[in-house]
Amino acid sequence: xxxxxxxxxxxxxxxxxxxxxxxxxxxxxxxxxxxxxxxxxxxxxxxxxxxxxxxxxxxxxxxxxxxxxxxxxxxxxxxxxxxxxxxxxxxxxxxxxxxxxxxxxxxxxxxxxxxxxxxxxxxxxxxxxxxxxxxxxxxxxxxxxxxxxxxxxxxxxxxxxxxxxxxxxxxxxxxxxxxxxxxxxxxxxxxxxxxxxxxxxxxxxxxxxxxxxxxxxxxxxxxxxxxxxxxxxxxxxxxxxxxxxxxxxxxxxxxxxxxxxxxxxxxxxxxxxxxxxxxxxxxxxxxxxxxxxxxxxxxxxxxxxxxxxxxxxxxxxxxxxxxxxxx
Amino acid sequence: xxxxxxxxxxxxxxxxxxxxxxxxxxxxxxxxxxxxxxxxxxxxxxxxxxxxxxxxxxxxxxxxxxxxxxxxxxxxxxxxxxxxxxxxxxxxxxxxxxxxxxxxxxxxxxxxxxxxxxxxxxxxxxxxxxxxxxxxxxxxxxxxxxxxxxxxxxxxxxxxxxxxxxxxxxxxxxxxxxxxxxxxxxxxxxxxxxxxxxxxxxxxxxxxxxxxxxxxxxxxxxxxxxxxxxxxxxxxxxxxxxxxxxxxxxxxxxxxxxxxxxxxxxxxxxxxxxxxxxxxxxxxxxxxxxxxxxxxxxxxxxxxxxxxxxxxxxxxxxxxxxxxxxxxxxxxxxxxxxxxxxxxxxxxxxxxxxxxxxxxxxxxxxxxxxxxxx
Ligand SMILES: Cc1ncc(C[n+]2csc(CCOP(=O)(O)OP(=O)(O)O)c2C)c(N)n1
Ligand SMILES: [Mg+2]
Numbered sequence: 001x002x003x004x005x006x007x008x009x010x011x012x013x014x015x016x017x018x019x020x021x022x023x024x025x026x027x028x029x030x031x032x033x034x035x036x037x038x039x040x041x042x043x044x045x046x047x048x049x050x051x052x053x054x055x056x057x058x059x060x061x062x063x064x065x066x067x068x069x070x071x072x073x074x075x076x077x078x079x080x081x082x083x084x085x086x087x088x089x090x091x092x093x094x095x096x097x098x099x100x101x102x103x104x105x106x107x108x109x110x111x112x113x114x115x116x117x118x119x120x121x122x123x124x125x126x127x128x129x130x131x132x133x134x135x136x137x138x139x140x141x142x143x144x145x146x147x148x149x150x151x152x153x154x155x156x157x158x159x160x161x162x163x164x165x166x167x168x169x170x171x172x173x174x175x176x177x178x179x180x181x182x183x184x185x186x187x188x189x190x191x192x193x194x195x196x197x198x199x200x201x202x203x204x205x206x207x208x209x210x211x212x213x214x215x216x217x218x219x220x221x222x223x224x225x226x227x228x229x230x231x232x233x234x235x236x237x238x239x240x241x242x243x244x245x246x247x248x249x250x251x252x253x254x255x256x257x258x259x260x261x262x263x264x265x266x267x268x269x270x271x272x273x274x275x276x277x278x279x280x281x282x283x284x285x286x287x288x289x290x291x292x293x294x295x296x297x298x299x300x301x302x303x304x305x306x307x308x309x310x311x312x313x314x315x316x317x318x319x320x321x322x323x324x325x326x327x
Numbered sequence: 328x329x330x331x332x333x334x335x336x337x338x339x340x341x342x343x344x345x346x347x348x349x350x351x352x353x354x355x356x357x358x359x360x361x362x363x364x365x366x367x368x369x370x371x372x373x374x375x376x377x378x379x380x381x382x383x384x385x386x387x388x389x390x391x392x393x394x395x396x397x398x399x400x401x402x403x404x405x406x407x408x409x410x411x412x413x414x415x416x417x418x419x420x421x422x423x424x425x426x427x428x429x430x431x432x433x434x435x436x437x438x439x440x441x442x443x444x445x446x447x448x449x450x451x452x453x454x455x456x457x458x459x460x461x462x463x464x465x466x467x468x469x470x471x472x473x474x475x476x477x478x479x480x481x482x483x484x485x486x487x488x489x490x491x492x493x494x495x496x497x498x499x500x501x502x503x504x505x506x507x508x509x510x511x512x513x514x515x516x517x518x519x520x521x522x523x524x525x526x527x528x529x530x531x532x533x534x535x536x537x538x539x540x541x542x543x544x545x546x547x548x549x550x551x552x553x554x555x556x557x558x559x560x561x562x563x564x565x566x567x568x569x570x571x572x573x574x575x576x577x578x579x580x581x582x583x584x585x586x587x588x589x590x591x592x593x594x595x596x597x598x599x600x601x602x603x604x605x606x607x608x609x610x611x612x613x614x615x616x617x618x619x620x621x622x623x624x625x626x627x628x629x630x631x632x633x634x635x636x637x638x639x640x641x642x643x644x645x646x647x648x649x650x651x652x653x654x655x656x657x658x659x660x661x662x663x664x665x666x667x668x669x670x671x672x673x674x675x676x677x678x679x680x681x682x683x684x685x686x687x688x689x690x691x692x693x694x695x696x697x698x699x700x701x
Contacts, residue, residue: 028480054480060518065469065511072473075451075458078480096508099463100470103446107459110671111450144672168674243678 003188010180012154013043013119015188016161017081021051027165028073029056030066031083031119040085041121041180063093070116071100079115081165087122088131094139101170102145113168114145117161122150123214123264124296124311125178127304134301135213135265140172141242141274148241149195150174152216154184156239163195171195174241176213196240198248204234207321208252210275211262212238215312219262222317231321241271249275250283257288258324262312267295289327292320329615331545333559334591337566340619342627353570360569368409368565369629370642372401372622375425377646378434379596381653382441386600390657391441397424399563399595402621403528405429406568407590410576411496413455416478418471418497421460422528426498430457434649435656444663464499465506468525471497472512475521475585484522485582494522494579496572502533504549505541513553513587520584524575525550527587528562530594531616535607550587562590563621566628593619665691 007015020027029044035058038045048056059066063084070080084090090097097118104114124133140148147169151157157175164171201216202223209219216237223233234252238244253259259279261272276291294312302310330336336345337353346354379397386394397404400422408426411417417430424437436448440460447459461467475495478484483493503509504527516523529546531538542549547559560567568590575586593616597604604613626639669684 060511060514062511062514064508065472065515068466068469068508068511069473069476069515072470072475073477073480074473075470076474076477076481078477092507095463096466096469100461100466105674106671107446108450108671109445109447109667110674111452113674147673147677 004185005188006183007154007186008181008183009154009157010041010043012158012186013161013175014045014047016158017044018047018050020162020165021047021055024079026077027079027081029081029083030059030070032059032061032085034058034083039083041177044083063089064096067093067096067101067118071096071104071114074114074116075112079165081117081119083119086132087120087134087136090120090136097140098143102143106145114170115168116170117164117173119173119175121177122174123176123178124301124307125214127307129304133307135263135296137174137241138265138270141271146170146172146242147196148172148174149239150176150213150241151239152176152179152213152237155186155190158186158188159190159193160195162191163193167195174213178214196243196245198239198245199237200234200248200252201237202233202235204232204256206232206256207258207260207324208234208236208256209260209262209317210236210238210249212241215262215264218312218314218317222314222321225314225318226321233321244275246278246282249279253279253283254286257286259291260294260317260320260324261291262294262317264296264311266298267293268298270295289324292324294320330561330591331559333545333547334561335558335567335571336561336564337570338564338624338628340624342624342631353567353574356570356573357566365629366638368405369625370645371405371425371429372565372625373642374646374649375401375428376622377650378653379424381650382438383596383600385654385657391438392443393441394600395422395441396596397422399593399616400528400530401425402565402625403562403568403590403592406565407496407526407572410569410572414490414493415576416456416458416474416495418458418467418495419460420467420498420500420503421462423498427457430455432457434653438653438657439660442657442660444660465503465508468497468499468509468512471495472515472521472523475516475523476519478522479519484580492580494524494576496524496526496576498526498528500533501527501529501531501538501541501546502536504546513550513555516585517554522579522582523585524572524579525585525587526572527589528592529589530592532594532598532608534598534602547587547589555585555587557587557589559589559591562592563619563624565621565625
């Protein structure tokens, strides 16, 4: 029985978190300003009032402290979900995430689990000041022991946050903050899907476009424009950054022969680079053109007035599509 | 660098009970100890020192990549170690071999880690909640604080049932006090009033850097700025180490919030087997602290109470046996299977781990096949 409701991603996440809190008394939320304020993006709105201060904790303002104590709580049998206020403020917690959270199961020779979720609002398009528009996912994808995912729609956000909380491994949950507000249909009865699965969101035959998070709306827009010009484009939502679900990607590339990857993060040593290398290795004889990456420039994220130049848009994606088709 | 007016002490360096206004509240906790418990303090200090010396030798002989000596810090460790109850959780740094032993960790499991066979070595649940060593300075202070927050959420403080009340004790060094994580742990502990004791072993040095570089005020004053009571004890006096920790843990378990203990002690050995302390500290300083040796001091106390020489001879014999047993079992240790590298990175199946494990197996098998073909 599906229960379709139209809502923005922020509300879908709120509904997913509420369900997780209601279903399992061991689930806790921790973060800065997540209590009465409901988080700076209102993702946790109303949850402290409903579940109490012990389960929805406004923590001291210290990211290492949030992650480090979440680790201790996980050792004590809890399932903490930490909110990092903005992408660029995750670095004070980087050491606890990469040296502790990611490695503790391994350090314990597998005798413990680390069911901790780190929620990270990330990415540009919101015209904010420095440290509020970054896409740091590659740092975490590079670290063994972590899983990383990023939904692009309210519906995926709803079930993926619940699956992330159900995971016994630590999950970095990247929320495309520019997509918090647009509404989409959410099936509130959705559950039990595999967390690490990519998905074909638009079928096509000539070029495959692949991305995650806020990039999806850009890719779909590009596909629409291309269709009007007579080019058939397939669009895939990566959804899982680590591990990567390659089967749908390889199947698509074997069909289209062309792959264009788009991401907001800088391209150098990035998720896109990794996928480009792997697809080249696994589908070499199916490729009609080199895999082309469209990415943020390898500069710091620029001041807001320049962000539209920095962030890949439909034109830059279509330019890459043209280059791929020219081979 | 040595004791101050604030330093609490129950045993003088000569091994006599100190009766002062400051120590008065701790004496009754000592008077409750049985002869057998007091003997056990001595036994663990001596046996752990023998293990430490043997491990140092094993390292020199190439049997371990690194050794981290505990010599000189036995009283701080043994006293506080016996003050925790079995249901309490202990978060060590990496030098707490005596406490590991008290909580049931096999000395050889410590060797396994430093020999390069595992990054951990034991399952804390099987070792009376003695957690594995943490090598990143100060990180464990936050894990301990989070664990203590969990105990609080479980409602396991001040229950009226002493078997159910639980607390956490976390160990760290003077160098660690400069880490942000330790300050953040103090902030969280104060904010949530966690059932937790911060036990600082101030052994005067962080590798080659003296404690004066970490702090210009005595470190036991640091927690007061966070709203946590702190005391300074003579860390080479096993009795005050026991009594002060016992009191602090009882208070933590009964819901009175976190406590902080600075134990003044000294690292008699090198920082690790890779270190050369002659480059940064003087012979006079070393001799000063050797004269304050925790084992000699406590042995004098026991003799003063009438303990016979036979007991001391038995303990020395046990220490020698333990050392040779550790040596024998160290030499018997094998190498872990290669699959271990992939098996425990995640708790749930992961495609990269499965692929790479398979790739390695095929790669290695390819050599066997080549060999067979020739
Ligand atoms: C974050 C971090 N920085 C540096 C090191 C290297 N290191 C290992 S032990 C140590 C000194 C620690 O001193 P202290 O906290 O006083 O503990 P002690 O070794 O004296 O017991 C240093 C700098 C480390 N392990 N972790
Ligand atoms: Mg030190």
